[in-house]
Amino acid sequence: xxxxxxxxxxxxxxxxxxxxxxxxxxxxxxxxxxxxxxxxxxxxxxxxxxxxxxxxxxxxxxxxxxxxxxxxxxxxxxxxxxxxxxxxxxxxxxxxxxxxxxxxxxxxxxxxxxxxxxxxxxxxxxxxxxxxxxxxxxxxxxxxxxxxxxxxxxxxxxxxxxxxxxxxxxxxxxxxxxxxxxxxxxxxxxxxxxxxxxxxxxxxxxxxxxxxxxxxxxxxxxxxxxxxxxxxxxxxxxxxxxxxxxxxxxxxxxxxxxxxxxxxxxxxxxxxxxxxxxxxxxxxxxxxxxxxxxxxxxxxxxxxxxxxxxxxxxxx
Numbered sequence: 001x002x003x004x005x006x007x008x009x010x011x012x013x014x015x016x017x018x019x020x021x022x023x024x025x026x027x028x029x030x031x032x033x034x035x036x037x038x039x040x041x042x043x044x045x046x047x048x049x050x051x052x053x054x055x056x057x058x059x060x061x062x063x064x065x066x067x068x069x070x071x072x073x074x075x076x077x078x079x080x081x082x083x084x085x086x087x088x089x090x091x092x093x094x095x096x097x098x099x100x101x102x103x104x105x106x107x108x109x110x111x112x113x114x115x116x117x118x119x120x121x122x123x124x125x126x127x128x129x130x131x132x133x134x135x136x137x138x139x140x141x142x143x144x145x146x147x148x149x150x151x152x153x154x155x156x157x158x159x160x161x162x163x164x165x166x167x168x169x170x171x172x173x174x175x176x177x178x179x180x181x182x183x184x185x186x187x188x189x190x191x192x193x194x195x196x197x198x199x200x201x202x203x204x205x206x207x208x209x210x211x212x213x214x215x216x217x218x219x220x221x222x223x224x225x226x227x228x229x230x231x232x233x234x235x236x237x238x239x240x241x242x243x244x245x246x247x248x249x250x251x252x253x254x255x256x257x258x259x260x261x262x263x264x265x266x267x268x269x270x271x272x273x274x275x276x277x278x279x280x281x282x283x284x285x286x287x288x289x290x291x292x293x294x295x296x297x298x299x300x301x302x303x304x305x306x307x308x309x310x311x312x313x314x315x316x
Contacts, residue, residue: 009036077106
């Protein structure tokens with residue numbers, strides 16, 4: 001029997017959107033039966049004009065948690081460079097109490113240079129960001145489980161750091177997002193309870209899971225313990241024009257063709273969507289997180305998918 005059941009979630013990027021629109025959707029998605037709901041962690045809109053409106057992630061997530069009752073919540077994923085890891089641990093523990101123990105703590109190395117430059121945040125080198133992520137994971141996990149945590153690293157010098165109260169969950173899941181094969185995926189094998197990848201086809205997911213497994217052999221970790229999650233676009237029973245528009249946007253983001261982009265999406269009829277999900281499951285993915293950014297995607301697609309397709313995977 002697999003360690004993890006098949007799960008479905010939704011990520012709502014909080015750019016160019018009204019608060020009430022987000023609050024309403026989160027409440028509905030929770031009632032439709034989605035297993036997880038996610039914000040993102042950026043100060044500016046991404047992949048579009050950065051001068052637009054964008055809500056801050058942690059403040060938003062705390063507020064949205066009160067519009068949900070059962071779904072797990074989190075950010076896909078928090079930029080490690082934006083916050084001191086001790087402060088992040090305190091924020092996470094507090095929100096875990098506020099949401100009744102439903103938080104997944106997502107974290108990544110950070111990538112949006114413009115935000116760093118404009119806000120005066122040290123962007124570091126790629127290697128520096130990865131080293132800082134490693135140290136942060138050690139500090140956060142220590143603060144969740146130990147009375148005092150000390151780490152003298154290249155990027156953080158923490159002495160007897162305390163986190164009281166501890167999270168509600170005895171083991172608050174730590175998700176790492178990214179796909180760098182030499183270092184990032186090794187950090188996944190070392191530290192993560194969950195791993196997130198975006199916009200990959202089934203063959204690529206299978207290959208990257210194999211990379212994580214090899215790192216697990218190196219660091220002495222059974223990587224079957226890590227929940228493999230995938231963020232991708234979903235366009236279920238949608239008009240052809242919306243399918244084509246979304247395929248074009250994903251193609252632009254992935255620097256590929258619309259036809260290739262469609263291979264990285266859950267799109268089309270019920271049979272098409274079920275078949276695509278089955279392919280990902282065979283590759284090792286168990287948690288599917290759909291990007292929701294109206295008007296490119298629609299509430300009715302999310303509801304129809306929950307009603308038509310999710311029940312078929314609940315008994316697994």
